[in-house]
Amino acid sequence: MTGTTSPLTAEQLSATTLLRFATAGSVDDGKSTLVGRLLHDSKSVLTDQLEAVERASLSRGQDTPDLALLTDGLRAEREQGITIDVAYRYFATARRRFILADTPGHVQYTRNMVTGASTAELAVVLVDARNGVVEQTRRHAAVAALLRVPHMVLAVNKMDLVDYAEPVFAAIAEEFTAYAASLGVPGWGSGGLLQKDWITAIPISALAGDNVVEPSAHMDWYGGPTVLEHLETVPVSHDLTHCAARFPVQYVIRPQSAEHPDYRGYAGQIASGMLRVGEAVTVLPSGRTTTITGIDALGRAVDTAWAPQSVTVLLADDLDISRGDLIAPTATAPPVTQDIKATVCHLHERPLRIGDRVLLKHATRTVKAIVKALPYRIDLSSGLSRQNDPAELAVNDIGAVVLRTAEPLPMDAYADSRLTGSFLLIDPADGTTLTAAMAGEEFVEREPAAPAADEDDKGWDF
Structure with a gap:
């Protein structure tokens, strides 16, 4: 197999829909191998890319191409054998176009997963069939829930290492689905977070190619779609x-x-x-x-x-x-307020504390703001339990923030709009992005205050 295919015509591309999806999984669950297998078996890899992967694999003493190298593009990633940065890949089939965000599995890169999943309509969460649902699995499911990702695929990988046993797959799928139901994010779906079609569980072997693009000959007990078939057919609406x-x-x-x-x-x-x-x-x-x-x-x-x-x-x-x-x-028209409560993921190494002065960037508007309170921090390892009144939010922490802005802002709730219900907190000193935020519904509407003065000292007294 050369890994090449005839490109789709402009007419074919215009007739296909677009799906943005993100992948996530714990370290060594085979996420990058899954993505590489998906690209390779769907004939979305150019010949020179495949040859480069083959050369890199041989230099590492491997007899067969390591398909994970198709996505782990950074030198540090290849040397360590892990995914660090969010890798975006673009490919298409006759039925749909795809933008894939391959996100890291390490807990210290949770912020990277938030970045990759923030615009995704589907999340693929990998689980090693030998290890089952672990803390990072729960963390990734919770992040997807907080970001209101409409669909999720539970890909139970490395089924070849458990003899393709159906009971192993069934137990993992049941545990994961029960955990997802326990998240209970308010306002998600008509009856809570879990909808009957929100999670699709698929048993796979990314290394062998079982149920990735082609149906597996080893799991005749499974009658559902392959990963690619589900990606091509999952209902997605871009109708805003x-x-x-x-x-x-x-x-x-x-x-x-x-x-x-x-x-x-x-x-x-x-x-x-x-x-x-x-x-x-x-x-x-x-x-x-x-x-x-x-x-x-x-x-x-x-x-x-x-x-x-x-x-x-x-x-x-x-x-x-x-x-x-x-x-x-x-x-x-949305409400206008100067007091905003939001769920945030802190992205910067410098912690976020009460009293911090920040810039709030919402849509095309940037205003001054002060952190007034940190009501709680979310423990993603055990559902969405709260730790009240933390002293700070450290890098990768997810929690709640109450902000007071210098000027009134029109703000939607994130549950109503992922675009106008989100914003960034920025360091006013150097323009560094500090925090990604999802506005809540608990706004405190007040009469618009007079614009703050521009002087450094007075400009933050609001």
Whole structure:
């Protein structure tokens, strides 16, 4: 096998849907081998890539290609035989296009998994059939639940090392499903976190190729899909038009031309929902209302536009609007607040403590903020149990944060929108990203405060 295939035509690509998925698993569970097998057996590997892997494998004394090297691209990863960074891979079949985020398994790289899974519609969690569900398995399931990943595949790997025994697979699947049901993240699904189609358990051998792309000849007791078949057929909706419309303003356009002397347009990408000419909208955080009089998309006027199109919106009134403002239909405008409670994953080596001064980046707006409280830290090794009032959040910690912002912000709950319900905390001194946050529903709405002064000392007194 050369590992090559004819590329899909432009027409075929346009007709396929896109699935973003992430992989996670404990160290040595065979995650990178699974990804390599998936790419190799689906003929998504170019000949020169396969030859490079073969040469690297021979140099390490291996008789057969180590498919894990297709994803472990960093030199440190190859030397240590582990995954460190998030590796993104792009491939396609005749039925679907894929963006794969291969995330690390080590506990100290939990933040990398959060990064990779934050935009995923499906998570593949690997379990070594010999070890069963371990602490990192529970940690990865909890992170996927907190990030509201819609679908999960439990890939029970190395079935060849347990003689392809059905009872081993059944016991692991039952334990994992029971744990997932115990997470109980509020607001996820119509009846709690666990939905009947949320978890799909598949017995595999990534090394031998069983049930990865082709059905296994060793497990006739299993009648479900292979990993690739499930990835190709799992229902995925990118239709954000049913969500409330959100339009963060990125740029104000005012061309100086005789043809359009009074043109004032507000450019940006629609985060969710649909915008329509004639629709009543509210500009936030000011709260002023107006009407959409025009929408320009790709240089022409249109009556409607929807996510994720980039457009320019024209309004009936000459309002004071700038980058960072949010335009939303008046009937479904989000709450505006200066007090925000969020679930966060701390990403930086420097701990996050009460009283820390940070910058909060939400959509296209960045404001000053102060950490007012750390209500609890989440223990991912035992469900989502809470440790109340921690002194700090260290790197890779997940917990709750209460923030007070210098300016009011329009904020959705993360359960309602993964785009406008998330934000980053940034170090104001050097611009380093400190924390990734998912806004909760416990907002405290107040009257907008006067903008804080720009002086270093006074600028944080809010």
